[in-house]
């Protein structure tokens with residue numbers, strides 16, 4: 001569901017500092033994400049990609065600076081207003097974070113139970129739609145997470161992230177642990193969802209194929225802030241040592257070969 005204009009700022013991070021004790025993760029970090037784009041967040045291990053995602057979601061409070069999502073500074077909202085607006089985004093954490101004691105359909109229904117008052121029949125119908133939307137067969141709804149492959153678990157997690165028709169989808173390493181065919185299928189799914197639902201996608205990834213296949217823009221985290229934001233072409237032109245190594249290294253050449 002898209003309620004704003006494509007291209008308008010949907011996530012605005014202004015001058016944030018983030019610390020754990022003396023460990024400074026972000027310093028004066030700026031980032032603007034536009035409605036309707038898929039933005040890939042890349043950077044070396046430990047540069048604070050996941051922490052940035054968690055900070056935008058309000059799970060970690062920045063030590064300085066301001067964050068607005070949908071034009072709203074969530075830190076100024078009451079608990080009720082915050083919960084209401086949080087329904088406007090969906091999150092797929094790295095491990096899928098499914099409840100192991102619940103079936104796929106029950107997992108997808110968790111946000112309905114949490115935020116809405118719907119009949120069981122309606123929740124079953126809505127969950128079936130989301131399960132179909134992520135390319136799982138209807139039978140998958142009655143399976144438990146332990147009965148799913150890694151790729152199916154990611155899709156099930158995605159179905160739950162999409163349960164409340166979010167405007168923004170946050171994905172943390174969605175293709176990690178998938179084989180190349182499963183990862184490519186997941187990339188295609190992200191593109192389909194972006195096209196059909198007009199979603200904005202905030203994607204933390206190391207996967208060069210995913211970057212190439214799905215991202216409109218890429219933001220590179222290094223030296224405690226976003227050092228470059230732009231298209232793949234902008235990345236390829238950069239002479240920054242890490243960016244050059246990452247986008248011109250042997251794995252990059254393989255990912256971009258023939259494209």
Ligand SMILES: Nc1ncnc2c1ncn2[C@@H]1O[C@H](COP(=O)(O)OP(=O)(O)OP(=O)(O)O)[C@@H](O)[C@H]1O
Pocket residue numbers: 020025043044045046047048049050051052
């Ligand atoms: N809860 C926490 N308490 C203390 N330090 C933390 C916590 N979470 C993250 N950190 C530290 O923040 C830094 C950035 O971590 P983060 O997980 O964001 O990195 P990343 O860029 O996502 O790395 P990777 O690519 O390896 O997943 C690391 O030095 C990490 O040790």
